[in-house]
Amino acid sequence: MNDAHLHLLFNHFPIVGSFISLAVLGIGFILKNSTVKKVGLGILIFCAVMTLPAFFTGEGAEEIVEEYPGISHDVIHEHEEVAELALWIGIFAGIFAAFALYFEVVGHKLARLFTLLTLLINLGCFVAMARVGNTGGEIRHPEISGKAAPTSESSSEEEHE
Numbered sequence: 001m002n003d004a005h006l007h008l009l010f011n012h013f014p015i016v017g018s019f020i021s022l023a024v025l026g027i028g029f030i031l032k033n034s035t036v037k038k039v040g041l042g043i044l045i046f047c048a049v050m051t052l053p054a055f056f057t058g059e060g061a062e063e064i065v066e067e068y069p070g071i072s073h074d075v076i077h078e079h080e081e082v083a084e085l086a087l088w089i090g091i092f093a094g095i096f097a098a099f100a101l102y103f104e105v106v107g108h109k110l111a112r113l114f115t116l117l118t119l120l121i122n123l124g125c126f127v128a129m130a131r132v133g134n135t136g137g138e139i140r141h142p143e144i145s146g147k148a149a150p151t152s153e154s155s156s157e158e159e160h161e
Contacts, residue, residue: 002060002064003057003058003059003060003061003063003064004057004060004061004064004065006053006057006060006061007054007057007058007060007061008061010050010053010054010057011054011132011133011136012133013046013047013050013051013054014047014048014050014051014054014086014090014129014132015126015129015130015132015133017043017044017046017047017050018044018047018090018093018122018125018126018129019126019130020043021040021041021043021044021047021097021122022040022119022122022123022126023040024036024039024040024043025037025040025041025044025115025118025119025122026040026119027040028040028115029115029116029119034104034111037104037115038101038104038105041097041098041100041101041104041115041118042097042101044093044094044097044118044122044125045094045097045098045101047090047093047094048090048091048093048094048095048097049094051086051087051090051091051094052087055083055084055087058079058080058083062076062080065139065140071139071140072139075135075138075139076139078135079132079135079136079138079139082128082131082132082135083132083135083136085128086125086128086129086131086132089121089124089125089128090125090128090129092121092125093118093121093122093124093125096114096117096118096121097118097122099114100114100115100117100118103115
């Protein structure tokens with residue numbers, strides 16, 4: 001397994017996980033259920049940790065794919081910039097989630113405030129992670145950017161219409 005493979009393996013955790021955490025945490029708030037909120041916070045902490053291998057395998061993945069035909073260095077650079085920002089947002093969200101989880105477990109009066117703030121930070125985290133995933137997808141998936149060449153089948157269908 002090389003860094004490109006590992007990068008593709010790890011990068012889904014922060015994206016999908018932050019969304020799942022957002023949903024679980026939101027449901028916990030709506031239901032006023034501390035256990036559900038704790039699960040959402042735990043998922044977010046896990047996702048913050050998984051942001052690290054996703055980020056740090058990116059450089060090795062770049063080294064592998066940067067010389068492939070059709071790979072844009074500008075798109076890779078944009079992905080790197082967005083990923084660095086999302087890394088810090090993810091770490092911040094994870095740290096905040098850890099404090100919120102602690103306050104939820106001990107029943108501290110700041111639990112509700114910290115959990116609500118974590119929910120809001122997690123919303124920003126998910127948006128940042130989704131942007132990273134989109135820019136990463138553009139590196140090898142031209143259909144994401146809308147620059148995919150039509151297939152010969154779709155071209156011939158258009159000529160007949």
